[in-house]
Amino acid sequence: MPETCEHLSAVDRVTPSARGCEECLKSGDRWVHLRLCRSCGHVGCCDQSKNRHATKHFRATGHPVIEGYDPPEGWGWCYVDEIFIDLPDQTPQVGPIPRYV
Incomplete structure (x- = not known):
């Protein structure tokens, strides 16, 4: 495992795609935590969530960095x-995010 990341150049300022996991919102599923793709802004659920959309x-x-x-x-x-x-900066949330656990 490398000590440094060569993919920092893939990190962009992005606009989050949804106020929750895109796919879970569409299917009515729940998530534990959210992850944001820093290449395109896709919002997906974490690996502790059943669907692991990120x-x-x-x-x-x-897209390498979340x-x-x-x-x-x-x-x-x-x-x-x-x-x-x-990360060079943190992405602000776009409005309130529903809480699912």
């Missing part, structure tokens, strides 16, 4: 390098 988004797109989005966690994760990274 990881599925990475596998489908190859942000711990809700609750705002202030960290990034690179799927490719499998390491936590410091």
Whole structure:
């Protein structure tokens, strides 16, 4: 596992795609925490959620870096390098996010 992430160049300022996990909102499912793709703004649920939509988004797109989005966690994760990274900024939430546990 590398000590540094070579994918920081893929980190962009993004607009969140939804006020919750996009796919869970459509299907009526619940999530535990949200992850934000820092390449395109897709909001997906974490791996502790039953659907793991953030990881599925990475596998489908190859977008490498996510942000711990809700609750705002202030960290990034690179799927490719499998390491936590410091993000250059934190994405503000767009309106209230429903709470599901």
